[in-house]
Amino acid sequence: MAKKPIEPKAVVPLGDCAAYIEFADKLDLDVNEFVQRLAAAVHARARPWMRDVVPSLGGVALHYDPDHPDVHGDALEAAAILVQECMKEAAAEGEDAARTVEVPVCYEREFAPDIEEVAKQVKLAVDEVAALHAAGEYRVLMIGFAPGHAYMSGLDPKLAVPRRASPRALVAPGAVAIANEQTVVYPYAISGGWSVIGRTPLTVFDARREAPSLFAAGDRVRFRAIGADEFMALHK
Amino acid sequence: MSIRVLRPGLLTTLQDHGRHGLQHVGLCPGGAMDPVALALANALVGNHVAEAALEITVIGPEFAFEEDTLVAVCGAEFKGGFPHNRPVLARAGTRFNVGRAVRGARAYLAVAGGFSVEPLLGSRSTYLPGRFGGFHGRPLKHGDALELRDPGAAARFAKQKKTHDCTVKWSAPPHTLPDREPILVHVLEGQHFASFDSNAQRAFFDTVWKIAPESNRMGFRLAGPPLARSEQNEILSGPTALGTVQVPASGMPIALMADHQTTGGYPRIAEIVSADVPRLAQLAPGGTVHFARCDLGMAAELRHHGKERLAAALRGIAWSYGE
Numbered sequence: 240m241a242k243k244p245i246e247p248k249a250v251v252p253l254g255d256c257a258a259y260i261e262f263a264d265k266l267d268l269d270v271n272e273f274v275q276r277l278a279a280a281v282h283a284r285a286r287p288w289m290r291d292v293v294p295s296l297g298g299v300a301l302h303y304d305p306d307h308p309d310v311h312g313d314a315l316e317a318a319a320i321l322v323q324e325c326m327k328e329a330a331a332e333g334e335d336a337a338r339t340v341e342v343p344v345c346y347e348r349e350f351a352p353d354i355e356e357v358a359k360q361v362k363l364a365v366d367e368v369a370a371l372h373a374a375g376e377y378r379v380l381m382i383g384f385a386p387g388h389a390y391m392s393g394l395d396p397k398l399a400v401p402r403r404a405s406p407r408a409l410v411a412p413g414a415v416a417i418a419n420e421q422t423v424v425y426p427y428a429i430s431g432g433w434s435v436i437g438r439t440p441l442t443v444f445d446a447r448r449e450a451p452s453l454f455a456a457g458d459r460v461r462f463r464a465i466g467a468d469e470f471m472a473l474h475k
Numbered sequence: 476m477s478i479r480v481l482r483p484g485l486l487t488t489l490q491d492h493g494r495h496g497l498q499h500v501g502l503c504p505g506g507a508m509d510p511v512a513l514a515l516a517n518a519l520v521g522n523h524v525a526e527a528a529l530e531i532t533v534i535g536p537e538f539a540f541e542e543d544t545l546v547a548v549c550g551a552e553f554k555g556g557f558p559h560n561r562p563v564l565a566r567a568g569t570r571f572n573v574g575r576a577v578r579g580a581r582a583y584l585a586v587a588g589g590f591s592v593e594p595l596l597g598s599r600s601t602y603l604p605g606r607f608g609g610f611h612g613r614p615l616k617h618g619d620a621l622e623l624r625d626p627g628a629a630a631r632f633a634k635q636k637k638t639h640d641c642t643v644k645w646s647a648p649p650h651t652l653p654d655r656e657p658i659l660v661h662v663l664e665g666q667h668f669a670s671f672d673s674n675a676q677r678a679f680f681d682t683v684w685k686i687a688p689e690s691n692r693m694g695f696r697l698a699g700p701p702l703a704r705s706e707q708n709e710i711l712s713g714p715t716a717l718g719t720v721q722v723p724a725s726g727m728p729i730a731l732m733a734d735h736q737t738t739g740g741y742p743r744i745a746e747i748v749s750a751d752v753p754r755l756a757q758l759a760p761g762g763t764v765h766f767a768r769c770d771l772g773m774a775a776e777l778r779h780h781g782k783e784r785l786a787a788a789l790r791g792i793a794w795s796y797g798e
Contacts, residue, residue, distance in 0.1 A: 251666040253716035254746040255774035259666065264711055278499070291498040293714050295738050300714030302498060305775065306782070315771060383712060383738025386502040386605055390712075427605060444500070446595050446607040452500035 245273050245330065247298075250319045255305055256290075258318040263297035268392060271380050274299055275337075275457035277329035281321060288314070289321075294456045295381050296390075337378075339459040342424065344373065344415050344437040345470040353403070353434035357417070360400050369464060371395045372415075372436060377422060377460040382452065387426040387444030389454035394420045406432035413439040415462070424454075437462075440474035477541055478586070480619040484536035484573065489590060489609035490583075490733075492525035494598035498737045504717070505608075506600045508581050508692060508733050508756035511650045511785055512550030516585035518792045519547030519562045519647060521628070527592065527599035527609070528585035529621075533759050535573025535582070536615065540565040545587035545629040551579030551652065551757060561646040564632050579652045580759035587632075588625025603692060604734060645795050647788050650781075651753045657683045657763035660751045661777060664768065665720065667710065667742035675702040675726075679744060680766055684728070688760045692734040695755065697764075701726025704742060712740040718747030718755075732756060750777035 249261040263270040278294035281301065288307030293300040299322065305314035346354065346369035358365045377393035384390075394417055402418045407430065410416065414425040416433035425431055426443035443453045454460070465473075480487075490513065493506025507513040507530055514524035529536075535553045544565045548557055554574030557563040559582075565571065576582070592599050592610060601609025610619065637643060668676065678700050687696035702722050715721065719731045721741035730747060731739075733756075747755065748769060758764060769777075 249666070252663055252746065252771060253714065253743075254663065254718045254749060255771055255778060256749050257714075257716040259714050261666075261713070266711060282499075290495050293498045293737060295712065295714050297711050298713065300498075300716070302716065306778070313771075381712065381738060382499065382501040384501065384736055386497075386500060388501055429604075444502075444605065446602075446605065451497070451502070451596065454500075456499065 245270055247322070250315065252315050253300060257300055257302040258315050259298055259300045260319065260322045261298035266296055268378075270297055272457070273329055277322065277325055278456070280325035280328045284321065284325065286321060288317070295383065337457050337459050339461060340454060341461050341463055342439050342441060343465040343469065343473060344439050344462045345465050345467055346372070346437040347467050349467070350411075350438035350470065351436045352407075353416075354436040357398070357400055357434050357436055361398055363397070368398060368436060371398055372417070372422070373462045373464045375422075375462070377462075379454050379456050379458040379460060380421070382454060382456050385426050385429055385444075387452040387454060388423060389456075389458075389460070391422050391460055392420065394422050396420060400434055402432045403434055406430050407435070410435055411438055413441060413443060415439060438470070440470045442475070477620040477622045478544065479539045479541060480536060480615045480617060480621070481539055481570070482537040483615045483617060483619075484531055485534035486532040487536045487615040488530050488601040488603065489527050489592060490530045490600045491527035491598055493600050493733070494596045494608075497596065501737050502596075502602070502605075503733070503735050503737050505602050505734050506598065507583065509550050509583070509651050509753040511753045511781070512581070513583045513585075514785060515560070515647050515650065515788060515792075516547045516549035516583040518789050519549065519560070520545050520585050520587040521796070522585055522587065522589055524789070526585065526589045528583040529615070531573065531582045531584060533576050533580050535575070537573065538571040540567060540569045540571065542567045542623075542626060543629045544623065545632045546584055548582050548584050549647070549649070550582040551576045553577065553582055558642050559646070560649060561642050562632060564629060564637070564641040566641065576759060579757040580762070581756060586623055586628075588623055588628030591622035591624045602734065643795070647792055650784060650788070651757050653754070653757060653762070656758075657765045658754055658758065660755050660764050660766055661748045661769040661773065662720065662745035662766050663748065663771065663774065665743035665745045668744055670704050670706045670742055671722075671744060672703050672705040675704070678702060679728075680768060683763050683765050686758045686760050686762045686764070687727070690760055692732055694732055694735060695730040695758070697728045697730060702728060702744065710740055710742050712738050715739045715743070716746065718749065718752045719743050720745040720747065730755065748774035748777055750774070750781045
């Protein structure tokens with residue numbers, strides 16, 4: 240099937256040390272996948288003046304040193320050119336190189352403070368909510384909000400609930416939460432506005448680990464339901 | 476042998492130039508809120524400009540030095556403590572007792588040779604939201620003992636002509652402190668500037684904004700007239716940067732500072748130029764700022780001017796040391 244070509248809609252300076260190349264201002268999963276491949280291609284060029292390449296939902300941000308000798312002139316222009324150079328590579332329909340991350344989740348009540356409320360809202364049994372969530376195939380659309388905090392698409396529309404009216408003051412580290420048609424895993428105790436329906440014993444972000452973040456943008460994610468015993472066994 | 480914390484102050488954390496290259500996994504660079512003052516303090520004790528130093532915030536700490544230590548304090552002026560902006564040899568047994576900030580909000584205390592703390596992800600900065608990095612991932616508290624990496628480094632000072640109070644007659648000029656308020660901060664229009672109504676667009680540049688009390692290392696909340704948008708559509712979450720000014724539904728702008736989130740779902744009304752972020756960081760709650768529009772050309776001029784001024788100061792310090 241021929242897809243419409245994906246073109247940059249805007250090149251926006253984020254101050255004088257970063258630029259945002261925007262491809263979509265509404266969530267579009269095709270654009271998002273393209274953005275992940277584009278960010279990987281830009282990152283692989285490893286330009287010495289580039290400090291960070293950050294894919295987000297609808298575009299990619301490049302953080303740079305505008306005074307680096309290799310920039311030769313205008314850094315915003317250099318960033319836009321670099322992105323243009325990587326566009327073809329990103330547009331090529333290659334093999335899906337995304338890795339799959341499996342995340343054990345305990346959906347039992349003591350780990351899922353909001354699951355009953357969600358079940359009531361969507362008119363399903365609590366077990367069905369857990370089963371539907373665990374059956375889904377998810378994709379990390381963006382990392383943001385906190386280190387390692389992954390926004391994932393793929394939630395069954397039957398589980399779509401709005402964000403909570405008042406955020407919880409603190410959610411548990413590893414809390415698995417849903418809102419609208421997305422799911423997240425909170426990396427550490429933090430104030431959160433999504434409905435918590437489970438918890439993983441895995442450490443989502445560990446600064447001492449070789450790869451600090453469990454998730455990367457573009458990853459496929461599967462959840463596996465576990466009992467409280469397994470949770471305790473896996474939890475350090 | 477070490478520096479002992481007798482009173483931690485309001486918020487005293489270890490900070491260097493931050494951890495770069497991890498924004499794609501949601502970790503901002505963090506580091507010193509005023510990297511210019513950090514660089515000066517380090518240079519004054521012979522360190523690399525990016526070495527980790529103690530960031531002291533608004534209400535100062537009290538330390539006891541248990542061995543001879545060469546220190547320098549730059550940035551905000553505090554009541555008490557050591558003479559600012561120059562190397563000082565703190566003799567074993569000396570107490571460093573600092574009161575409130577009288578000008579600026581953040582000072583940096585550097586020690587010759589640096590503090591003995593393991594770097595994490597390439598930095599010794601304390602990242603408070605994630606409780607890692609720096610000194611056990613937290614601000615200093617009563618009873619902490621900070622070890623020095625190179626206890627012999629104080630000897631570097633031996634050749635200097637000292638005054639009776641163990642310092643020198645020369646000093647480095649402060650770079651980022653406000654001479655008067657409101658301070659002037661230059662911004663580029665943000666991606667969503669045009670989505671604000673004309674009153675809000677005007678008010679953003681006409682208002683003297685006050686730093687609200689609920690400001691911290693993640694962001695400064697700006698008190699003033701609420702800014703309304705003419706379009707009510709939700710913004711797709713997008714990237715942010717150091718100095719991004721975003722406006723949540725309350726209409727109260729937030730300027731993103733060192734420990735900011737790497738993405739945000741609020742409209743971005745402005746982007747503060749990099750040269751002016753350290754000056755903004757020197758405002759305490761209650762401090763005032765107004766914004767002036769500029770373009771990338773002027774942002775580059777301001778940046779180059781700041782860099783040249785800092786380079787000249789660093790050369791001056793090296794010359795004073797007879798290098």
